[in-house]
Amino acid sequence: MASARDFAESAERQDVRRRWALLSPALVIIFFAAVGPLFIMLVYSFLQKGDYGGVRWAFSTDGWFSVFFQRDIFDDTLSFADAHISILWRSVRLSLMTTLFTFLLGFPTAYFIATRPEKSRDIWLFLITIPFWTNLLIRTFAMQEVIRNEGVINTALLWLGIVDQPIQIMYTDKAILFGMLYVYLPLMVLPLYASLEKLDFRLVEAAYDLYATRFQVLRRVIMPLVKPGIIAGSILVFIPSLGAYVTPRVLGGGKNLMLGNLIELQFGQGRNWPLGAALSMTLLALVMVALLIYARQAQSRSLRHG
Amino acid sequence: MTGDIVPEKPVRDAIEVRGVSKIFGAGEGRVAALDDVSVSIRENEFFTLLGPSGCGKTTLLRLIAGFDFPTSGQIMLHGEDIAPLPPFKRPVNTVFQNYALFPHMTVAQNIGFGLEMLGRPKAEIEARVAAMLKLVQMEKLAGRRTSQISGGQQQRVALARALAPAPKVLLLDEPLSALDFKLRKEMQIELKRLQHETGITFIFVTHDQEEALTMSDRIAVMSSGRILQVGGPRDIYDHPAERFVANFIGDTNFLPATVLSSAGGKARVKLASGIEIDAPLPAGFTPGSEVTVVVRPEHARLMREASTLNGTVENVVYFGTDTHFHVALDQGRGFVVRQQNARSGEAGVSAGDRVGIFVGDGAAQVLKD
Numbered sequence: 041m042a043s044a045r046d047f048a049e050s051a052e053r054q055d056v057r058r059r060w061a062l063l064s065p066a067l068v069i070i071f072f073a074a075v076g077p078l079f080i081m082l083v084y085s086f087l088q089k090g091d092y093g094g095v096r097w098a099f100s101t102d103g104w105f106s107v108f109f110q111r112d113i114f115d116d117t118l119s120f121a122d123a124h125i126s127i128l129w130r131s132v133r134l135s136l137m138t139t140l141f142t143f144l145l146g147f148p149t150a151y152f153i154a155t156r157p158e159k160s161r162d163i164w165l166f167l168i169t170i171p172f173w174t175n176l177l178i179r180t181f182a183m184q185e186v187i188r189n190e191g192v193i194n195t196a197l198l199w200l201g202i203v204d205q206p207i208q209i210m211y212t213d214k215a216i217l218f219g220m221l222y223v224y225l226p227l228m229v230l231p232l233y234a235s236l237e238k239l240d241f242r243l244v245e246a247a248y249d250l251y252a253t254r255f256q257v258l259r260r261v262i263m264p265l266v267k268p269g270i271i272a273g274s275i276l277v278f279i280p281s282l283g284a285y286v287t288p289r290v291l292g293g294g295k296n297l298m299l300g301n302l303i304e305l306q307f308g309q310g311r312n313w314p315l316g317a318a319l320s321m322t323l324l325a326l327v328m329v330a331l332l333i334y335a336r337q338a339q340s341r342s343l344r345h346g
Numbered sequence: 347m348t349g350d351i352v353p354e355k356p357v358r359d360a361i362e363v364r365g366v367s368k369i370f371g372a373g374e375g376r377v378a379a380l381d382d383v384s385v386s387i388r389e390n391e392f393f394t395l396l397g398p399s400g401c402g403k404t405t406l407l408r409l410i411a412g413f414d415f416p417t418s419g420q421i422m423l424h425g426e427d428i429a430p431l432p433p434f435k436r437p438v439n440t441v442f443q444n445y446a447l448f449p450h451m452t453v454a455q456n457i458g459f460g461l462e463m464l465g466r467p468k469a470e471i472e473a474r475v476a477a478m479l480k481l482v483q484m485e486k487l488a489g490r491r492t493s494q495i496s497g498g499q500q501q502r503v504a505l506a507r508a509l510a511p512a513p514k515v516l517l518l519d520e521p522l523s524a525l526d527f528k529l530r531k532e533m534q535i536e537l538k539r540l541q542h543e544t545g546i547t548f549i550f551v552t553h554d555q556e557e558a559l560t561m562s563d564r565i566a567v568m569s570s571g572r573i574l575q576v577g578g579p580r581d582i583y584d585h586p587a588e589r590f591v592a593n594f595i596g597d598t599n600f601l602p603a604t605v606l607s608s609a610g611g612k613a614r615v616k617l618a619s620g621i622e623i624d625a626p627l628p629a630g631f632t633p634g635s636e637v638t639v640v641v642r643p644e645h646a647r648l649m650r651e652a653s654t655l656n657g658t659v660e661n662v663v664y665f666g667t668d669t670h671f672h673v674a675l676d677q678g679r680g681f682v683v684r685q686q687n688a689r690s691g692e693a694g695v696s697a698g699d700r701v702g703i704f705v706g707d708g709a710a711q712v713l714k715d
Binding site: 240242243245246247248249250251252253256260261264265 | 411412413432433434438439440442444446447448449450459460463464507508511
């Protein structure tokens with residue numbers, strides 16, 4: 041008996057060792073490509089800035105300090121870093137709005153696709169994913185062609201006589217919103233579709249039968265049942281929106297920065313790597329908070345189910 | 347007859363279907379799921395739509411519920427045409443084949459859903475839900491999720507949910523088909539009890555002829571989008587109007603015969619064996635016409651001596667409560683006789699024996715087909 045148990049235990053140990061060996065390439069990649077750089081960023085955020093970029097290897101909290109505060113050059117008084125805070129707020133606000141609008145546009149789209157006959161659904165999904173085939177930068181410039189003063193929208197509005205001078209969309213927050221809406225819409229539609237496709241439409245019939253109007257069916261039956269899709273889609277849109285770089289750069293011009301542009305600025309012209317690193321960490325923290333809220337939600341839901 | 351409803355109540359139509367057709371598709375793929383169907387369903391009645399799959403019974407139910415709209419014709423509820431109304435404006439509720447309970451709600455929330463959508467006050471909903479839980483004996487499971495209860499319990503919740511808003515008519519779409527045999531028997535009795543206690547008109551769809559015969563006040567037998575016969579279980583079984591009905595409900599022997607004379611719905615017919623018997627006859631047959639006579643296996647009797655029909659026993663099949671004797675008639679056809687098993691032992695007839703089959707005057711029925 042004892043020898044049999046020994047044998048089983050040694051086999052299990054061997055098994056565990058083999059599993060680690062097989063996992064090692066993936067672990068190495070994850071460490072060097074994901075965890076490592078993040079760790080370097082964290083270290084940099086606590087160092088002094090170098091004169092021509094880079095860092096000087098001495099501990100300092102200046103980087104973190106300047107994320108939220110600024111010191112007046114002349115009289116040395118402390119004040120909140122208004123510019124940073126307003127950029128942070130713009131990032132959060134634009135990302136939330138992008139999430140909301142992609143949902144408002146994406147839900148009917150996903151519902152439409154999910155209620156098509158099975159054969160034609162693939163074609164609709166294919167059409168939704170076509171924009172992914174082109175480089176983001178090119179798509180953003182294409183968007184510029186649509187919304188600029190001599191662009192498609194303004195030309196059409198002028199020709200129809202609805203406006204007598206072009207509407208200024210380019211280089212405003214609206215332009216950034218337009219751009220992000222266009223870029224991230226598929227990321228909302230696909231998870232919503234995945235949830236709606238699994239929805240048992242007999243439940244919809246049952247709700248109609250029990251005197252629910254169309255709106256009540258949507259609110260009381262369809263929405264609660266596709267909630268996982270709504271949450272997944274919102275996260276997939278919100279997180280990249282928060283760190284968006286290309287869209288605000290191209291469509292927002294120089295004035296309307298988002299967090300991504302601010303970080304790039306610190307590593308480039310700003311030559312303040314510790315501040316850039318600290319800002320990156322702040323962005324990471326924001327994303328983590330969003331994910332934690334989601335995890336909390338998911339957990340409480342599974343608890344209620346269990 | 348069993349087809350009659352309780353006499354002290356006035357006979358009123360709950361649902362009247364008038365010349366309803368439902369056509370799916372167009373051109374080459376055009377399918378008439380219902381072909382000019384008319385039927386009246388009385389108040390407080392347990393009415394069954396019976397037929398094989400694809401006969402249009404579920405389509406008719408969906409038209410009454412409002413999930414589909416008829417291509418032509420009217421559906422009257424207490425004299426009012428409801429065919430153009432959406433489902434949420436009809437005082438009709440449905441028990442679905444797969445129950446379609448809301449998985450994100452508790453048992454009690456499911457049952458209260460209809461009343462909530464009707465905007466009833468909270469106290470009334472709570473009282474009604476409690477009463478419904480009691481009616482289907484599910485009080486203990488009120489707070490459970492619908493995924494945490496068994497199939498039979500889900501069935502009860504589906505019933506309670508559909509009955510809670512006190513509909514004028516309850517539609518049941520093969521509600522027992524997902525249950526195992528024993529549970530099905532229990533639920534058949536349960537359904538009859540609920541119908542009796544609530545006094546609501548039930549329209550029940552099934553392909554199970556036994557279910558239809560045991561539960562219904564009246565049955566409509568359907569085939570290929572048409573209603574072939576409407577009547578009480580006994581009418582349908584004993585006096586099938588058409589060959590399809592005779593064949594679909596119960597086992598049947600078909601015999602060719604010639605009409606000799608007819609008077610007052612009765613006819614003298616001559617069977618192929620040369621024997622003459624009396625049989626009820628639908629209108630429209632003249633002496634000399636060739637007809638088909640049906641005889642139920644349990645209405646014929648096996649004899650030792652020569653009788654109405656004669657043949658040789660081919661097979662004896664024992665069923666517990668009764669025994670089936672498969673007889674090859676001298677005219678070349680097969681004939682099945684069913685005899686109840688007595689306590690005293692074997693029937694005493696075995697394969698290869700020469701037997702006579704006695705078909706009494708009341709046992710045969712002439713078909714219209």
